Amino acid sequence: xxxxxxxxxxxxxxxxxxxxxxxxxxxxxxxxxxxxxxxxxxxxxxxxxxxxxxxxxxxxxxxxxxxxxxxxxxxxxxxxxxxxxxxxxxxxxxxxxxxxxxxxxxxxxxxxxxx
Amino acid sequence: xxxxxxxxxxxxxxxxxxxxxxxxxxxxxxxxxxxxxxxxxxxxxxxxxxxxxxxxxxxxxxxxxxxxxxxxxxxxxxxxxxxxxxxxxxxxxxxxxxxxxxxxxxxxxxxx
Numbered sequence: 001x002x003x004x005x006x007x008x009x010x011x012x013x014x015x016x017x018x019x020x021x022x023x024x025x026x027x028x029x030x031x032x033x034x035x036x037x038x039x040x041x042x043x044x045x046x047x048x049x050x051x052x053x054x055x056x057x058x059x060x061x062x063x064x065x066x067x068x069x070x071x072x073x074x075x076x077x078x079x080x081x082x083x084x085x086x087x088x089x090x091x092x093x094x095x096x097x098x099x100x101x102x103x104x105x106x107x108x109x110x111x112x113x114x115x
Numbered sequence: 116x117x118x119x120x121x122x123x124x125x126x127x128x129x130x131x132x133x134x135x136x137x138x139x140x141x142x143x144x145x146x147x148x149x150x151x152x153x154x155x156x157x158x159x160x161x162x163x164x165x166x167x168x169x170x171x172x173x174x175x176x177x178x179x180x181x182x183x184x185x186x187x188x189x190x191x192x193x194x195x196x197x198x199x200x201x202x203x204x205x206x207x208x209x210x211x212x213x214x215x216x217x218x219x220x221x222x223x224x225x226x227x
Contacts, residue, residue: 002158033214043205045214056214090158092215101166104215106151106159 003027004093004107012113018079021110025072025093031055032074033094033104034066038087049074050096081114088112117142119208121218128196129226136191136221138206148189149207149215150180159205165189176200196225 003026013019025032034046036059045058049068060066063081068074078085088111092104118141128134140146147166151159163174170182180191191204201224207215 002160004158035215042219043217045216048214058214092159101147101164103149103161103164105161108158 002105002107004091004105006089006091006107006110008110009108010111010113012115013081014115015081015083017081017114018077019081019112021076021078021089021091021112023074023076023091023093023107025074025091026105029093029095029105030072031094031096031102032068032072033092034060034074034076035090035092035106036087037090037109041087043090046076078112083114086112086114117208117213117216119206119216119218121204121206121221123221124219125222125224127224127226130198131195134193134196134200134223134225136204136206136223138189138191138218140187140189140206140208142208146187146189147209148180148182149209150174150178150189150191151205151207151217153203153205153220155202162191162204196223198225198227201225 005024007022031050033048037043046060047066048056052068066076088109090109092106094102094104120139149164150162153159165172165182173179203220205220206218
């Protein structure tokens with residue numbers, strides 16, 4: 001158990017809908033990363049937050065957004081969902097941001113199915 | 116641009132035999148390299164990382180990895196494979212200030 005929690009484990013929804021995925025980092029970690037894992041794209045970095053502030057953006061669609069709250073938990077919001085958004089979404093956390101020695105610890109993921 | 120390549124989609128070994136999962140990287144500047152393992156329906160688990168220093172890095176569950184700068188490789192190894200090592204293995208690279216860039220993964224299958 002990495003200490004990173006994600007809810008829900010599974011999410012089934014329809015095209016055009018909006019969902020929110022939640023992540024709680026390990027105790028003491030200030031940085032949260034979101035990744036998407038799909039069969040065709042593999043594991044891709046979406047976005048990073050550090051202590052409430054957006055730190056880096058990857059291949060995140062404009063329909064997707066995220067935030068990190070004062071208690072350091074993070075939410076990833078996915079809107080106008082399409083079939084291609086079906087994937088496993090991982091959250092990872094680390095103590096700081098941008099330090100080479102910093103290890104990212106991953107949560108168990110949320111499996112999103114868009115029908 | 117940074118990238119990681121895992122040239123083998125699948126590696127098959129017999130239990131008790133040594134295993135190697137290959138990874139090569141391309142970065143400008145110093146590479147910071149990681150290995151993660153993913154079991155079915157589970158998240159990624161951190162195995163080990165290379166930051167600097169010894170080229171042989173020891174990690175969790177008896178795994179180790181050899182960093183070779185001239186060959187730009189970071190192969191994952193284990194002297195004696197277990198059936199329970201069967202999983203999906205990811206190599207990743209990170210430069211300071213950036214997120215992880217993952218390879219496409221290698222499925223390790225250990226037969227009894």
